[in-house]
Amino acid sequence: MDLPKRADDKPFKLRLEPGIVYKWCTCGLSQTQPFCDHSHRNVITDMKSLRFSVEKSDDYFLCMCKQSKNAPFCDGSHNKRN
Numbered sequence: 155m156d157l158p159k160r161a162d163d164k165p166f167k168l169r170l171e172p173g174i175v176y177k178w179c180t181c182g183l184s185q186t187q188p189f190c191d192h193s194h195r196n197v198i199t200d201m202k203s204l205r206f207s208v209e210k211s212d213d214y215f216l217c218m219c220k221q222s223k224n225a226p227f228c229d230g231s232h233n234k235r236n
Contacts (some may be wrong), residue, residue, distance in 0.1 A: 158182040167213055
């Protein structure tokens with residue numbers, strides 16, 4: 155299986171709050187996208203979730219194609235299909 159799996163072709167917009175540590179899915183297999191549910195443990199992989207937090211309460215766009223160079227935030231990589 156090629157990982158990461160593209161979870162969607164557009165970013166996921168949501169409000170994030172400071173003081174919370176979020177776990178972003180890096181493999182694309184999570185059923186709770188864009189967050190990790192540890193589905194990567196069910197396949198042979200060394201992938202781990204990406205822990206992150208934000209400094210201010212705001213709306214953010216999280217990457218769903220799993221190709222962002224600014225993970226977990228969308229950088230438009232979904233527009234550059236491989």
